[in-house]
Amino acid sequence: DAMVIQNPRYQVTQFGKPVTLSCSQTLNHNVMYWYQQKSSQAPKLLFHYYDKDFNNEADTPDNFQSRRPNTSFCFLDIRSPGLGDAAMYLCATSSRTGIEQFFGPGTRLTVL
């Protein structure tokens, strides 16, 4: 089945220790998104890629970076995680012509 896959599902890191979350998709979609979701809140868009074009949200901290080496993969790098970065991180995709976004299962990040 075509899908959006996120690894790992649970990630524990130490305060200040860089961490990378990964997302892959078999949908061959042009657009990939990273969202941060905190408890009982709506997903908050961090950035998205339209093909290789990177689009950062104005309020996304510099601590968050992203890479998309090819159509299928996208990475979220958190350079120096703080306690406030503990959250669920969701990857999503959409096609060039569609607006509907398809979400992965998320990675739950814990910062100790």
Next chain:
Amino acid sequence: GESVGLHLPTLSVQEGDNSIINCAYSNSASDYFIWYKQESGKGPQFIIDIRSNMDKRQGQRVTVLLNKTVKHLSLQIAATQPGDSAVYFCAENSPDSSYKLIFGSGTRLLVRP
């Protein structure tokens, strides 16, 4: 640890009853709306969508109603089942980018057996 989040509005219904979840959207220029269901520990899952040239759309056990006059969206779930327990988010397309969605704050649906 994680910041304490906002308290989600909660709708509690008896199994078998109909549920109505409401959403007020922000932008009159939005022309596409989606309802997502998010179960605990999972990513949001598409339920149903509607375009602004429609005022009603039906799926399997779900109906979405759109009132553009008052910028209101609702999701009706018929014969609510325990598996419907989840957080429901409405989303509208962003007027500044057709590839971005603006999510509402969410409603938690609890189904009592």
